[in-house]
Amino acid sequence: MQYDMASSQKHIQDTTPSMANHDEARPGIESYPLVFTGATGEYFRIWIVNVFLTIVTLGVYAAWAKVRTRQYFYANTRLAGQVFSYLGNPTAILKGNLIIGGGVVIYLVVKEFVPMFAGIIGMLLYLALPFLIYKSLRFNARNSAYRNIRLRFLGTIGEAYTAYILYPILIPFTLGTIVPYWEFRRKKYFFNNLAFGTTGAVFNGRPGPFYLAYFMVFLMFIGLIFLIGIFAAGGAALIAFKHMASSAYPRFPKGFFMLILAAYPIILATIFAVQQYLYGKLMNYCWGETRMGKLRFQSTLSVWRLIWIRISSLFAIVFTIGLLVPWVKIRRIKYILENITVVAEGSFDTFTASIEPDEKSAIGDAATDFFDIDIGL
Amino acid sequence: MIRFNGTYFDGKSSLPRRVSVFFDGVFLHVEGSNLPEAYKVALKDCVISPPLGKTNRSVKFPDGAVCETDDLASIRKLEEYTGVNRTWRFVDFLESHWKAVALCAICLILFVVAFTRFGIPFLAKEAASRIPPEVMQSMSKDALKFLDTQFLKPSHLSQEKRLEITRLFRETSREMDPKTGYTLEFRKGKGLGANAFALPSGIIVVTDELVALSRNDREIAGVLAHEITHVKKNHAMRHLLQSTGVFFLVSVLVGDVASITSVASTLPTLLVESGYSREFEREADKEAGLYLIRKGWGTKPYRDMLDRLTKSHPGTPELSMLSTHPETEQRIKALQELEASARKR
Numbered sequence: 001m002q003y004d005m006a007s008s009q010k011h012i013q014d015t016t017p018s019m020a021n022h023d024e025a026r027p028g029i030e031s032y033p034l035v036f037t038g039a040t041g042e043y044f045r046i047w048i049v050n051v052f053l054t055i056v057t058l059g060v061y062a063a064w065a066k067v068r069t070r071q072y073f074y075a076n077t078r079l080a081g082q083v084f085s086y087l088g089n090p091t092a093i094l095k096g097n098l099i100i101g102g103g104v105v106i107y108l109v110v111k112e113f114v115p116m117f118a119g120i121i122g123m124l125l126y127l128a129l130p131f132l133i134y135k136s137l138r139f140n141a142r143n144s145a146y147r148n149i150r151l152r153f154l155g156t157i158g159e160a161y162t163a164y165i166l167y168p169i170l171i172p173f174t175l176g177t178i179v180p181y182w183e184f185r186r187k188k189y190f191f192n193n194l195a196f197g198t199t200g201a202v203f204n205g206r207p208g209p210f211y212l213a214y215f216m217v218f219l220m221f222i223g224l225i226f227l228i229g230i231f232a233a234g235g236a237a238l239i240a241f242k243h244m245a246s247s248a249y250p251r252f253p254k255g256f257f258m259l260i261l262a263a264y265p266i267i268l269a270t271i272f273a274v275q276q277y278l279y280g281k282l283m284n285y286c287w288g289e290t291r292m293g294k295l296r297f298q299s300t301l302s303v304w305r306l307i308w309i310r311i312s313s314l315f316a317i318v319f320t321i322g323l324l325v326p327w328v329k330i331r332r333i334k335y336i337l338e339n340i341t342v343v344a345e346g347s348f349d350t351f352t353a354s355i356e357p358d359e360k361s362a363i364g365d366a367a368t369d370f371f372d373i374d375i376g377l
Numbered sequence: 378m379i380r381f382n383g384t385y386f387d388g389k390s391s392l393p394r395r396v397s398v399f400f401d402g403v404f405l406h407v408e409g410s411n412l413p414e415a416y417k418v419a420l421k422d423c424v425i426s427p428p429l430g431k432t433n434r435s436v437k438f439p440d441g442a443v444c445e446t447d448d449l450a451s452i453r454k455l456e457e458y459t460g461v462n463r464t465w466r467f468v469d470f471l472e473s474h475w476k477a478v479a480l481c482a483i484c485l486i487l488f489v490v491a492f493t494r495f496g497i498p499f500l501a502k503e504a505a506s507r508i509p510p511e512v513m514q515s516m517s518k519d520a521l522k523f524l525d526t527q528f529l530k531p532s533h534l535s536q537e538k539r540l541e542i543t544r545l546f547r548e549t550s551r552e553m554d555p556k557t558g559y560t561l562e563f564r565k566g567k568g569l570g571a572n573a574f575a576l577p578s579g580i581i582v583v584t585d586e587l588v589a590l591s592r593n594d595r596e597i598a599g600v601l602a603h604e605i606t607h608v609k610k611n612h613a614m615r616h617l618l619q620s621t622g623v624f625f626l627v628s629v630l631v632g633d634v635a636s637i638t639s640v641a642s643t644l645p646t647l648l649v650e651s652g653y654s655r656e657f658e659r660e661a662d663k664e665a666g667l668y669l670i671r672k673g674w675g676t677k678p679y680r681d682m683l684d685r686l687t688k689s690h691p692g693t694p695e696l697s698m699l700s701t702h703p704e705t706e707q708r709i710k711a712l713q714e715l716e717a718s719a720r721k722r
Contacts, residue, residue: 042430045478049471051630052481055488059629068429075432082384082393083433083445085426108621112516147393148386148443197391351391 031298032348033341036334038076044326046072059101063094077337079146080348087150088143088362096366130160135364141194142359149353154200155193163189180210187282191290198354205289213281217274224270269311276306287340294345301339309335378402379454383436383446385409398436398444400455405436407444416442420459425452427465430472489630493623493649498656501618505611510578513614517576521562524574524582532563532585539563542583545594549601553668554609563588571689575604577613590685595669599679602665609664612657616650623649662708666715676712683708 050065067090074084103125111118134157141153167182184207192203280301287299313328379400384393385407396409400420407416416438424437434452435445446452456462471477532539543561550559559579566572566584573583581604583597591597607613627646666676687705 039430042472045472045475046430048478048482048485049468052485053468054629055485055492055626059625062629068427072429072432075429085435112617115519147391148388148441149391349390349392353389 029343029345031341031343032080034337035078036076036337037078038073038330038334040327040330043072043330047326059097060094063090063097066090066093073333074144079342080344082147082348085145086143087145088139088365089360092139092360092362093366096362096364099363100366127165129367130164131157132364132367133164134160135359135361136368137190137193137364138359139362139365142356146196147348147351149197149351152195152197152354152356153193154195155189159189159193180214181207183214183278183282184210187286191286194290194292195354196292197351199293199351201290201292203286203290205286209285210282213278217278220270220274220277224266268314272310272314273307276310277303280306283336293351296343296345298341298343299339300341301336305335379451379458381446381448381451383444383448385412385444386442388441388443396444398446400458402458420455425456425461427462428453428456428469489626492626497619497622497626498615498653501615501622502611504618505614508614514578517578517580520576521580521582525564528567528569529582529584530565530567532565534563534585534588538588541594542588542597545598546581546601549598549668550605553602553605553664557608559605559608571686573600573604575607575613577608577611579608581605581608586689587686590689591682593678595674595678596682598672598674599665599669599676599682602668603661603679606661606664607657610657610660612661616653616657619653620646620650623653658708659711662712663715666712667719670716670719676716680709680712683712 046068050061050068053061054065067086067088070086070088074086077084107118107121107125110121134155137153137155141151144151163182163185167178167185170178171182184205187210188203188205191201191205194201280303284299284301287297290297309332313324313332316324316328380397382395382397385396386393394409394411396407396412399406399408403419404417405420405423407418418438422439426435426437428434428449431449433445433447434449435443436452436455437443453466456466471481542563546559546561550557557579559581562580562582564582564584566586569584571584571586571590573581573587575581581601583600587600588597591600623646627649662679665679669676669679683705
């Protein structure tokens with residue numbers, strides 16, 4: 001039998017899963033850091049085979065590839081000696097992919113032939129988005145299990161519409177000052193509605209820290225706003241030009257290219273910094289304010305480390321034409337997960353499952369994945 | 378027979394129970410000190426999770442309980458004994474051997490290259506020929522309207538000049554593609570300078586600057602023949618459909634990378650697309666050249682025109698990877714070769 005370091009380590013933990021808290025000086029309270037045991041080489045091989053099978057089956061295998069990838073990450077995430085498992089049904093995901101894929105094709109065709117209707121379709125999609133997000137959260141929570149007990153998502157559709165439609169509509173009327181509150185409501189929608197079996201989570205966060213984080217972002221942007229303005233104008237003109245009819249002798253002033261080439265790294269770096277800053281700060285805050293029964297959480301992400309991971313990953317991907325994607329994914333997830341600690345007051349062994357029908361439709365998951373909407377973690 | 382240790386979860390509580398499992402050929406026997414009672418269940422009623430790297434395997438019992446184990450070898454024996462998970466064992470075989478992975482990668486590259494080179498253009502051609510002409514007409518009208526508001530102005534050409542070019546155009550279009558109804562539009566190029574475009578329904582736009590740049594009708598005929606080929610071969614629609622195809626292919630290929638950077642997905646799309654455009658331009662040049670040779674004028678007028686057109690657009694970047702037209706020198710050379718081979722025959 002061949003075992004790597006990680007799995008021999010798990011042997012040691014396995015022997016004392018339920019007695020861990022007896023060893024500590026403060027009886028009853030024990031910290032359990034998440035451990036991630038995924039290996040780059042192993043995941044690289046899974047990834048190549050996934051892409052290969054997806055392409056030769058013209059995309060059908062994508063559903064199975066997604067389940068396999070998620071299961072790989074879940075099964076390598078270890079908490080208090082036990083691993084997570086992903087139970088998503090590939091056939092349901094395939095159906096979701098087909099519906100979303102078909103929708104996109106229709107949208108592209110309509111946009112080309114009757115541009116007027118494209119706006120209407122976009123509007124309908126926007127209105128459907130909260131529902132799709134709700135479905136996606138339910139599907140993924142319901143298909144995540146730990147110790148053979150499924151997670152659940154208890155949020156309502158109404159809450160989703162408040163969090164994803166109502167607040168964005170208010171942005172212009174509040175001159176954007178509602179944006180941090182909007183983010184707060186989205187995070188609350190996620191963290192306050194998670195449940196592990198019959199044990200629901202409670203999110204005690206306040207909007208204040210969100211406003212602080214966004215104020216810092218605002219300052220970051222002020223410095224760069226006029227630069228972006230100049231380059232965006234050049235870019236827009238170029239895009240307008242590219243989409244014209246088949247012109248025989250197009251004429252691109254050299255300046256356009258130079259401007260965009262020079263601006264791109266600056267804009268990209270700023271966007272990365274802002275994204276990672278918000279992600280790190282807000283993730284740490286939200287986990288810290290979440291309770292699940294007798295469980296507390298700590299997240300100790302460093303913003304600088306997140307930015308470094310993002311920027312070095314970009315270079316790694318560009319310079320290896322994508323070959324390092326598996327390394328990039330493993331590295332980021334390992335960093336994020338291993339910064340989460342679960343503080344348990346009492347044992348992990350007393351949670352109970354809830355009897356609830358499964359969320360069978362994967363359409364929300366397919367949609368949020370396609371549009372790359374960041375929800376939850 | 379087969380025996381392994383694992384952790385048993387009954388599916389009702391989070392309590393882990395260390396158990397030993399024994400398979401007698403038909404039934405799994407689950408035994409453990411903290412299990413309420415010994416468990417016996419037919420293996421055919423259980424679901425064994427597919428193999429995946431070195432991760433734990435699990436056996437799911439009919440009542441919803443699960444036994445997780447890291448004894449991968451024993452589970453493999455169970456699978457082989459009962460013959461389940463055959464497909465997944467093959468996928469796992471691929472995933473766990475570097476040589477198989479390398480083979481997959483090579484096949485993947487070959488498949489992608491063949492698909493972008495032959496598959497997508499073929500499918501696009503088939504689909505483009507099925508687009509109803511009314512759709513193309515309304516599209517072209519919209520496109521011309523857009524061009525008029527953004528890039529073009531009314532023409533200042535004299536009535537005689539227009540008549541002369543229109544007569545030339547009628548002749549060229551009739552001889553090249555009698556089945557399509559073509560129309561010619563004159564515009565002032567404003568920012569576009571000396572230029573000509575074809576819209577998919579058969580509207581061809583010529584700028585005043587282009588007419589001014591030409592020294593005789595044969596030069597204009599070359600440009601018109603080039604544009605007529607774009608329409609005749611349905612290049613615009615095919616290009617549109619091919620772009621959509623590449624968009625889908627790239628999004629499947631990079632999939633989860635897209636969130637990291639748009640560069641990763643836009644750059645290959647751009648490269649493949651500009652390859653397609655150049656292919657179409659080459660075809661249009663070739664057809665124009667052949668037409669001029671048939672007329673007995675030779676390709677020289679068109680070559681001269683191309684040369685002058687390029688010189689009239691000094692701002693065109695020399696980044697040949699990004700430019701949609703093959704470099705002028707290459708185009709002129711291709712036309713010379715075409716003429717030489719036509720003369721031999």
